[in-house]
Amino acid sequence: MHKLLVREAATQLETRRATLRPSSYNAEAGTVEAVISTGAAVTRSDAAGTFQELLDTSVVDLASLRGISVLNSHRQSLESVLGTVDEVWREGTNLVARMHLSTRPEVASLVSAIRSGELNSVSIGYQVSAWQDGNDASGNRTRTATQWAIREISFVAVPADPHARTRGNDNATIIQLARQAGMAQEALDGLITRNATVEEAREAILNDLISRSNATVIRTSHNNTTHDNSENFIRAVGEALYVRVAPQHQPSAEARAYVGHTIADIARVVLQRSGVSVIGLASHSLIERALTTSDFPLILANTVGRTLRDSYNQPASGIRLLARQTTASDFRAKTKLMLDSTGVTLEKVNEHGEFKSGSLVEAGETYRLNTFGRIISFSRQALINDDLSAFTDVSRRLGNAAAAFEAQELVNLLQANAGVGPTMSDGKALHHTDHGNISAAGAAPSETTLSAARLAMRKQTGPGGGLITVTPSHILIPPDLETSVEKLLTAIQAMTTADVNVFSKLTPVVEPRLTSATRWWLFASDMESLEYAHLAGAPGPQIETQVGFEVDGVKTKVRLDYGCGAVEWRGSYTNAGA
Incomplete structure (x- = not known):
């Protein structure tokens, strides 16, 4: 189990406070919007000392946040529920939520x-x-959460993230204007903090634009922030080309200078930076x-990579939602250990008596990474025709294909051995009678069969023989069962105890790749049964590009280092259905 963390102030906060009136409140719908996280640094400490905790807001699965509870000060009780989340979306690095407030009298x-x-x-x-x-620019220790999940949102007196507040409509307009103009985040924070009006913000943004346009560029020996740095130049131009295929993307200040450039325009700039005369050269010659050159293929690769990652990083659906994502440092067998203490009991020690020794039981499952890939080529003719879609469409499909491939691998794993899953380290299938996680007779999901499945999971024991906590949270089903299961799980306003839907909080997960039209599974959120991994430092599909010789144009290799395995049989249950 992972520890539940809360973004509350752990130390004395500086006076960076504001009172924002939530003009986003919709009286008719009973909703209010709030910036729930900006990923801002929060000071924490562990055994190694103090560090700055950062949240990577780009990896959060937004679809899974719909319906989670809005609480009073993180109190996990029914009387503390203030509402539920309707929708969450990203605005840059910010996570914004629309919350439906409760009408309960209490x-x-x-x-x-x-x-x-x-x-x-x-x-x-x-x-x-x-x-x-890692470390920040000042050398201070940092820890960035690269895989994390939001479990609840609370209204509190003082937030750790100073910008996690209910938002007004004026603030939304100001944020949009400031980002379009390329205003620095610190300056934007100042506008929000002092509760500036839209007109005040427009004036400040205009002054900021004028001051930046008149500023003299100071070049340093490190040259990390100017476009003389090849890496920065490649990233900026690649992003500018990406804007042509994804107009909704808000370009960075560095990329904005190249937005609207054709491929020939980019080629001209690259050659000029390399000291090559471009006078009189036609587009195809450029x-x-x-x-x-070294920069031009890398610029194209940057654009391809952005498109590929954009499609790959779409919210996960189906079985990928149920598997834990992790990393592997190499291609050797990856072992998942379970340190179990349920067989260790505390015994009374009499006066002058001795303490008896106990031990932790290790249970391990293994799987390994493999490499998958494909080479795609982009022709010289497509580049001369300024046809970005010729290769961004392909890369977008490859991103979708990579996500679909990972989902299919997990489905193949789960459906191995005629649907009971792969063979585990004890020589038995993932779902086996001896594991207590399979129904003796197939039957469709119902109150009776779900109760039996939940009871079986509740009675699971660890390797040491003691009871463990296994709470079913999701039901995995094929599309054939989607309608009947949704009806079964739909919450109703019960008038009598007989009408109470005890499984209304069970979340259905539909996976169209499942081949059986009847088999269904329960999965627990507090004990992952399936796991998948990428090579450390290379999450998802990676690309390499070179100028082709056999192919008149550019060749791009897409590589995916990926593996998946069943790491724990106590966290799931299956029924063959009927």
């Missing part, structure tokens, strides 16, 4: 305070399953010569 005073703006600070409760350690 929380009316708090809801009223939220509506009036008196209560406007929010905090998130979340679990982290993967970290990336491109042909630019292909011989």
Whole structure:
């Protein structure tokens, strides 16, 4: 299990505070919007000392946040529920939520305070399953959450993230204007903090544009921020080309200078940077010569990579939602260990008596990474025709294909051995009678069969023989069962105890790749049964590009280092259905 973390202030905060009236409150719908996280640094400490915790907001699965609870100060009780989340979306690095507030009388005073703006600070409760350690520009230790999930949102007195607050409509307009103009985040934060009006913000943004346009570029010996740095130049131009195929993307300040450039225009700039005279060169000559430089193929690769990752990183659906994502440092067998203490009991020690020794039981499952890939070619003719879609469409399909491939691998794993799963380290299938996680007779999902499945999972024991905590949270089904299961799980306003839907909080996960029209599974959120991994430092599909010789143009290799395995049989249950 992962520890539940909350974004609340752990130390004395500086006076960076603001009171924002939630003009986004919709009285008719009973909803209010809030910036729930900006990924801002929060000071924490562990055994190694103090560090700055950062959240990578780009990896959060937004679809899974619909319906989670909005609480009072992270109190996990029914009377503390203030509402639910309707929708979450990204605005740059910010996560913004629309929350539906409760009409229950016992929380009316708090809801009223939220509506009036008196209560406007929010905090998130979340679990982290993967970290990336590093240091900031000042050499301070950092830990970035690269795989994490939000479990609840709370209204609090003081948030750790200073910008996690209910938002006004003016603030949304100001944020959009500032980002379009390329205003620095610090300057934008100042506008929001002082509660600036839209007109005040327009004036500040205009002054910021004028001052930046008149500024003299100071070049340093390190040259890390100017376009004389080849890496920065490639990234900026690749992003500018990406804007042509994804107009909704807001380009960075560095990329904005190249937005609207054709491929021939980019080739001209590349050649000029390389000291090559471009006087009198036609478009095809510019491109042909630019292909011989090191920067031009890398710029195209940057654009291809952005398109590929954009399609690959679409919200996961189906079986990928149920598997834990991790990394592997190499291609050797990856072992998942379970350190179990359920067989260790505490015994009374009499006066002058001795303490008896106990031990932790290790249970391990293994799987390994494999390499998958494909080479695609982009012709010289497509480049001369300025046809970006000729290769961005292909890369987008490859991104979708990579995500689909990973899902299919997990489905193949789960459906191995006629549907009971792969063979585990004890020589038995993932779902086996001796594991207590399979129904003796097939039957469709119903209150009776779900109750039996839940009971079986609740009675699971660890390797040491003691009871463990296994809470079913998702039901995996083929599309054939989607309608009947949705009806079964739909919450109703019960008038009698007999009408209570005890499984209304069970989340259905539909996986169209499942071959059986009847088999269904229960999965627990507190004990992962399936796991998949990428090579450390290379999550998802990676690309390499070179100028082709056999092919008149550019060749791009797409590589995916990926593996998956069943790592724990206690976290799932299956029924063959009927």
